Amino acid sequence: MQELVDLTSKLLQNGDVNVVIGYEEGPRGVRPVVAATPDDCRRLIFDHRAVHNLATYLSPRRKHLRVRGRAAVVLKGCDAAAVATLLRERQLKRDDVVLIGVRCGGVYRTTTAEGALSADNVADRCGGCALREPTLVDHLVGDLPPEPPTAGQRAARIAALEELSPAERFDYWRRSLADCVRCNACRAVCPLCVCERCVADKTDPQWIESSPHLRGNFSWHMARALHLAGRCVDCGECQRACPAGIPLTVINGKVGQVMGARFGFRPTDDPDAPAPIGTFDPDDSQEFIR
Amino acid sequence: MSEATATRTPPAVDAFEPKIIAFVCNWCTYTGADLAGTSRLQMAPNVRIIRLPCTGRIDPLFIVKAFERGADGVIVSGCHPGDCHYTAGNFHARRRFAVAREIMGFLGIDLDRVTFSWVSASEGGKWSEVVNETTARVRKLGPFNTYRDLVAGS
Numbered sequence: 001m002q003e004l005v006d007l008t009s010k011l012l013q014n015g016d017v018n019v020v021i022g023y024e025e026g027p028r029g030v031r032p033v034v035a036a037t038p039d040d041c042r043r044l045i046f047d048h049r050a051v052h053n054l055a056t057y058l059s060p061r062r063k064h065l066r067v068r069g070r071a072a073v074v075l076k077g078c079d080a081a082a083v084a085t086l087l088r089e090r091q092l093k094r095d096d097v098v099l100i101g102v103r104c105g106g107v108y109r110t111t112t113a114e115g116a117l118s119a120d121n122v123a124d125r126c127g128g129c130a131l132r133e134p135t136l137v138d139h140l141v142g143d144l145p146p147e148p149p150t151a152g153q154r155a156a157r158i159a160a161l162e163e164l165s166p167a168e169r170f171d172y173w174r175r176s177l178a179d180c181v182r183c184n185a186c187r188a189v190c191p192l193c194v195c196e197r198c199v200a201d202k203t204d205p206q207w208i209e210s211s212p213h214l215r216g217n218f219s220w221h222m223a224r225a226l227h228l229a230g231r232c233v234d235c236g237e238c239q240r241a242c243p244a245g246i247p248l249t250v251i252n253g254k255v256g257q258v259m260g261a262r263f264g265f266r267p268t269d270d271p272d273a274p275a276p277i278g279t280f281d282p283d284d285s286q287e288f289i290r
Numbered sequence: 291m292s293e294a295t296a297t298r299t300p301p302a303v304d305a306f307e308p309k310i311i312a313f314v315c316n317w318c319t320y321t322g323a324d325l326a327g328t329s330r331l332q333m334a335p336n337v338r339i340i341r342l343p344c345t346g347r348i349d350p351l352f353i354v355k356a357f358e359r360g361a362d363g364v365i366v367s368g369c370h371p372g373d374c375h376y377t378a379g380n381f382h383a384r385r386r387f388a389v390a391r392e393i394m395g396f397l398g399i400d401l402d403r404v405t406f407s408w409v410s411a412s413e414g415g416k417w418s419e420v421v422n423e424t425t426a427r428v429r430k431l432g433p434f435n436t437y438r439d440l441v442a443g444s
């Protein structure tokens with residue numbers, strides 16, 4: 001994408017930024033890269049394999065990147081929504097970053113997929129995306145590609161799980177979460193897991209048992225879902241990073257449905273939009289409270 | 291008050307008695323429960339109360355922890371909307387519980403084991419109803435060892 005290469009080289013040459021965080025061709029599909037010279041920028045690409053949410057490199061936990069100075073970062077719409085959340089929560093100063101939006105026609109599930117986007121290989125979040133042209137950006141590049149197809153599997157899976165009895169659902173998650181080794185990859189990759197000290201790391205009192213046994217796994221995954229409720233932008237990075245293949249986006253998707261149905265919340269790249277948790281409406285529905 | 295009279299006869303030694311943990315706010319429900327006691331209202335003796343400053347102080351992880359430690363049911367109760375001692379704690383809590391509840395349900399915890407209620411300081415009668423209803427419901431569901439025993443040998 002020549003437009004992206006020219007723009008980022010100019011930003012570096014003019015001294016507007018110190019580094020550019022983008023995508024390059026790697027040995028196994030597309031991978032993130034930090035470009036520090038205009039020469040590096042020639043490697044930058046963007047296509048359907050640009051799955052990663054690069055907003056994660058703007059998290060305050062990434063101190064090794066922050067010390068390199070002002071960064072420009074390449075963002076899809078969903079990634080821009082994560083940046084908006086960081087801004088909303090004062091985890092990032094708008095002036096510290098240059099945001100380069102790309103018009104997006106959807107991404108694959110994996111960084112190595114090939115061929116045309118189809119319902120079988122497109123990421124769950126892409127169908128019906130409202131953020132294909134991010135607005136929270138300093139520069140917007142590319143032409144608007146056609147709308148991505150919709151992957152229906154996740155919605156169907158959530159609906160199927162809801163059909164089950166609590167005991168059957170418990171069994172499903174017991175089998176699924178049994179594989180969790182508590183490597184914390186889901187937490188490490190998440191652009192919005194920003195706590196300096198995670199509740200899962202507390203030992204006294206220990207709210208979440210830290211050994212990789214089922215009981216600790218259940219509380220960890222409940223806490224993770226809860227702490228991301230109304231913040232998660234559904235980028236699906238947690239599931240992609242999970243070495244155990246736990247269907248984390250099924251949980252995220254369910255929480256997203258709840259936030260939408262109850263509070264009318266959808267991920268947005270508007271940093272001034274109110275967060276659903278931390279605000280309230282005196283008339284919120286309370287049908288579950290006696 | 292049939293459950294209440296039933297509690298007067300001592301249960302058989304091996305009969306299942308539900309263990310229920312109640313997380314209540316200091317200003318309304320705790321006082322309401324106190325009123326229920328001083329009014330000599332009959333209540334199932336299965337509920338252990340944990341008093342907190344406000345429902346806003348009740349992290350949904352408390353509920354999970356209670357189940358982890360072997361509770362069969364949980365009650366979460368505080369001031370009615372608009373009555374919060376800290377103005378808005380229960381409004382924030384209400385949103386959080388709404389989501390937490392759905393997450394727990396989605397992961398397979400039977401939501402009949404968790405009761406959310408608003409009980410004011412003057413509603414001693416309502417508190418005894420909440421206690422009796424929850425105890426009856428959880429008694430019917432049986433012990434909730436599945437969660438505690440997710441770790442073998444505990």
